[in-house]
Amino acid sequence: MTRDELTPIFDKIHPLPEVAVRVLGAVDRDDTTVDSLASLIRQDPLLDAACLRVANSPLMGVRHTIDSVERAIALLGRRALTKLVVTACAGDTLQGGGDGYRLERCDLFRHGLAAAVASELVVGRLTIANPGLVYSACLLQDIGKIALDAWVAERGEALHELIDDDIPFPEAEQLAFGIDHATAGGWLAESWAFPAPLVEAIACHHHPERAADPTVARIVQLCDLLCLMQGIGCGADGLAYQVPDHLLANLGISSNEVGDLSVDLAMRLVEIDSLASESITP
Amino acid sequence: MTLATATANRLVVGIGAMEVTADPAASIITHGLGSCIGVAIFDPVARVGGLLHYMLPEGREHPEKAAATPLIFGDLGIPRLFKAAYALGAVKQRTIVKIAGGASLIDGAGLFNVGKRNFLLARKLMWKNGVTLTAEDVGGAVSRTVELEMATGRLFVTSPGEPRRELT
Numbered sequence: 001m002t003r004d005e006l007t008p009i010f011d012k013i014h015p016l017p018e019v020a021v022r023v024l025g026a027v028d029r030d031d032t033t034v035d036s037l038a039s040l041i042r043q044d045p046l047l048d049a050a051c052l053r054v055a056n057s058p059l060m061g062v063r064h065t066i067d068s069v070e071r072a073i074a075l076l077g078r079r080a081l082t083k084l085v086v087t088a089c090a091g092d093t094l095q096g097g098g099d100g101y102r103l104e105r106c107d108l109f110r111h112g113l114a115a116a117v118a119s120e121l122v123v124g125r126l127t128i129a130n131p132g133l134v135y136s137a138c139l140l141q142d143i144g145k146i147a148l149d150a151w152v153a154e155r156g157e158a159l160h161e162l163i164d165d166d167i168p169f170p171e172a173e174q175l176a177f178g179i180d181h182a183t184a185g186g187w188l189a190e191s192w193a194f195p196a197p198l199v200e201a202i203a204c205h206h207h208p209e210r211a212a213d214p215t216v217a218r219i220v221q222l223c224d225l226l227c228l229m230q231g232i233g234c235g236a237d238g239l240a241y242q243v244p245d246h247l248l249a250n251l252g253i254s255s256n257e258v259g260d261l262s263v264d265l266a267m268r269l270v271e272i273d274s275l276a277s278e279s280i281t282p
Numbered sequence: 283m284t285l286a287t288a289t290a291n292r293l294v295v296g297i298g299a300m301e302v303t304a305d306p307a308a309s310i311i312t313h314g315l316g317s318c319i320g321v322a323i324f325d326p327v328a329r330v331g332g333l334l335h336y337m338l339p340e341g342r343e344h345p346e347k348a349a350a351t352p353l354i355f356g357d358l359g360i361p362r363l364f365k366a367a368y369a370l371g372a373v374k375q376r377t378i379v380k381i382a383g384g385a386s387l388i389d390g391a392g393l394f395n396v397g398k399r400n401f402l403l404a405r406k407l408m409w410k411n412g413v414t415l416t417a418e419d420v421g422g423a424v425s426r427t428v429e430l431e432m433a434t435g436r437l438f439v440t441s442p443g444e445p446r447r448e449l450t
Contacts, residue, residue: 102442163423168388225387229396230297230337231314234425235442239316239397243389255393259338262396263347263354266297266337 001151001179003187009147010191013093019044020089023082024136025195037081038069050088051081053278059117059271060084082132087113090139091279093146100152101145103235108146110276111233112139117272118223118265125253130197130216137201137220142233144185144202151177152236160236169237170206182206206241218251226258226265295320295335298354302332302366303432311429315383317397319404319420320428321360322380324435325372331432334363338396339403356403379413380437380449382428384420397421417449 016024019040026037041048048069055066055076066072073081094109115138123131152159155176162172170180186203194202201216205224208217221244228239248255293301295312303310310333312320317337324331334353341348341355352358367377384401387394401420408415417437419426424441428449431438437449 166388166423225394228387229317229394231316231318231385231425234314234316238422238424238442239385239387240423241387243387243391243394245391245393248393256343258394259344259396260347262337263298263344263351266354267351269297 001148001177001184006147006179006184006187007191009150010188013143013146013188014095015192016086016089016093017044017047019047020085021193023085024198026082037078037085038073041069041085047085047088050091050279051084054084054088054275057271057275057278059113059268059275079132083116083135086136086139087116087275088279091276093143094140095146098149100149100154100156101235101237103145103233106276107233107235108142109279110272111227112142113276114227114230114232114265114269114272115139115141115220115223117268118226118261119219121261121264122219122222122251122253125257126219126251128215128219133195133197133201134216134219137198137205137216138223140185140189140198141202141205141220141224142181142185143188144181144183147184147188148173148177148179148181156236163236163238163240166240168242169240171242172240180206208244208247215251218247222247222251222253226261229262230266230269232269293333295333297335297337298351298359300332300334300353300359300363300366302330302363302370304328304330304370306433308432309429310432311427313427315426315428316385317383317387317394317400319356319381319383319400320426321356321363321404322382322428322430322437323363323367323372323377324430324432324437325367325377326435327376328371328373329432329435330367330370330372331430331435332363332367333428333430334359336360336400339399356400357407360404360407374413377413378416378435379408380417381415382419382426382437382439382449385423385425386421388423419449 055072116135119134119138159176173180189199189202204211204217205220208214211217291308293310301310312335321334336356336359337354341358384397386397427440429438440446
């Protein structure tokens, strides 16, 4: 499947709002001011309301009621606000990936949200300059599945035969369709004018070695695997993903820490599920 | 009649949790077993059943977390599941035990080899305690949802895109 063939499909997918894309561009930039983020959010009343819903969810861990963007900024800070905006917007986009990938309505967003929460746990153990980028990449890593879903539903037999033969899922997609969901996701992200580092992290999250900045893509991959191990957002792909031999060593994380991270993620699942079900339009 | 309509009380078990009941109108379900294991037990005489969803094999590798959330670990959760069922009248010799889950990533280096270790832990614990595993649906790369029907003691397994099947 070529990019030209996918472009008409991209046009039918509910994109992230323009404001959210501008916020993504401001993620982790030191010259981004709180006022500039707040004014961006206030331009869109729906986004403003969605941000307040996420801000008041147990996932954000704020005990006080947040009734305005200004209050959110005061309590959460600039970086958390960015996370809040991206989370608030992603629910509307991450509703596809159904029949072909055999996912329930909530699964893509739930998986992305869980991976994003996992990224906070992982980043807490590392020294990372761009945690907002990592969070966004984890949340949006599987947008390519939305683009390919109808294709997989129609022509998925070959794909499923390859998986039954123990071929890793992205390689099976590549063999069956000439493209995997990560590459498709990168193209979709590019067409939505996502920042280049985010495009790269999405496109390379199953092959971090292909990225100019492999660290971000490796964290996304690790968080993806942590979620799959817990059965979060598993569909037709199940757990058919390759663990690179040096993934943990490259990140400086021990295998025992994987257990700790898994437990910590499991402890957040109730909050994740609550926000995921609230954020998906019935 | 489907299970959903046949049962008035569906108990949902999250990760690192369990439910035990003697309510014949109940069903106990746990969703999305990846590398985790679901242990289902049922005493057909006392009509007591339970379901545990554990995530990691041994708590001693994570002592602080084991103290806070013991049911996340198989070696701590499985004994608690049986004891809770015994407290409701189940008897060990009559209890039917089935397990599902334990899927694995493709992991040549064994860094994430949790599914297999989870299954081996369950098998070892059962053997050490003289408990027979009646049925198992473990391994592979598929996620599983497991549902124990208390009216009959039947255990059902579903995976994405696959028909619901009884584990016998």
